[in-house]
Amino acid sequence: MGAILQSLGRTVTAGVVLLIVIVVLAGLATGQMIAVDMGWSRFFMRWLHVLAGVMWIGLLWYFNFVQTPSMSKIPDEQKPAVSKVIAPTALFWFRWAALATVITGLLLAWMNGYLAAALTLTKGVHAIGIGMWLALIMAFNVWFIIWPNQKKALGIVQVAAEEKTKAARLAMLTSRFNTMLSIPMLYCMVAQQNAGL
Ligand code: HEM
Numbered sequence: 001m002g003a004i005l006q007s008l009g010r011t012v013t014a015g016v017v018l019l020i021v022i023v024v025l026a027g028l029a030t031g032q033m034i035a036v037d038m039g040w041s042r043f044f045m046r047w048l049h050v051l052a053g054v055m056w057i058g059l060l061w062y063f064n065f066v067q068t069p070s071m072s073k074i075p076d077e078q079k080p081a082v083s084k085v086i087a088p089t090a091l092f093w094f095r096w097a098a099l100a101t102v103i104t105g106l107l108l109a110w111m112n113g114y115l116a117a118a119l120t121l122t123k124g125v126h127a128i129g130i131g132m133w134l135a136l137i138m139a140f141n142v143w144f145i146i147w148p149n150q151k152k153a154l155g156i157v158q159v160a161a162e163e164k165t166k167a168a169r170l171a172m173l174t175s176r177f178n179t180m181l182s183i184p185m186l187y188c189m190v191a192q193q194n195a196g197l
Contacts, residue, residue, distance in 0.1 A: 049104035055097035131188025
């Protein structure tokens with residue numbers, strides 16, 4: 001077990017293997033094996049979508065609830081550990097998870113047959129439509145405001161000190177804005193199937 005958990009790649013693989021074992025055992029116990037049809041494909045896309053979304057919003061909340069509030073408490077000589085090592089890695093997974101969430105979400109809406117109807121906020125699918133628009137705005141912010149400004153703030157792109165300060169503030173405020181949007185966005189995501197609005 002230790003050999004598996006010491007490697008992130010092996011840990012993730014073990015998670016997938018565990019899932020397969022659970023599905024097969026549950027199928028054998030109940031006599032109801034998965035039928036790989038359109039309904040199951042939609043469900044599978046939903047699962048991929050939630051996985052990507054958890055990675056994205058988990059990191060967004062990590063930045064806002066953990067990293068940013070901690071920076072002022074970290075001695076200056078230790079700050080590069082965050083800005084040069086932790087933040088770039090977190091931002092890598094953050095922005096690609098955002099893109100993966102958008103792609104799987106749009107595919108899911110298409111497979112559900114309501115992509116255009118939801119995006120035009122048609123009655124009946126307006127809950128997911130509002131959620132999709134909120135999440136699309138958030139993803140736009142990630143790729144076109146937060147990431148370009150973080151590159152300046154973290155020194156990945158060299159700019160003058162004044163521009164660096166401005167970039168860091170804009171990235172921080174946009175990230176806060178996304179945290180605010182994430183609350184109604186997640187409500188709308190789960191409301192479509194469960195409660196409506
Ligand atoms: C542009 C980005 C996004 C799009 C296009 C999108 C699209 C969708 C669609 C079409 C559904 C299915 C709704 C239904 O019929 O029940 C859905 C469900 C869901 N989405 Fe998103 N979504 C996006 C972003 C996110 C994000 C960032 C999260 C964060 C975790 C998220 C989490 C969820 C959850 C938890 C569900 C409910 C799954 C269920 O009830 O089984 N989505 N999304």
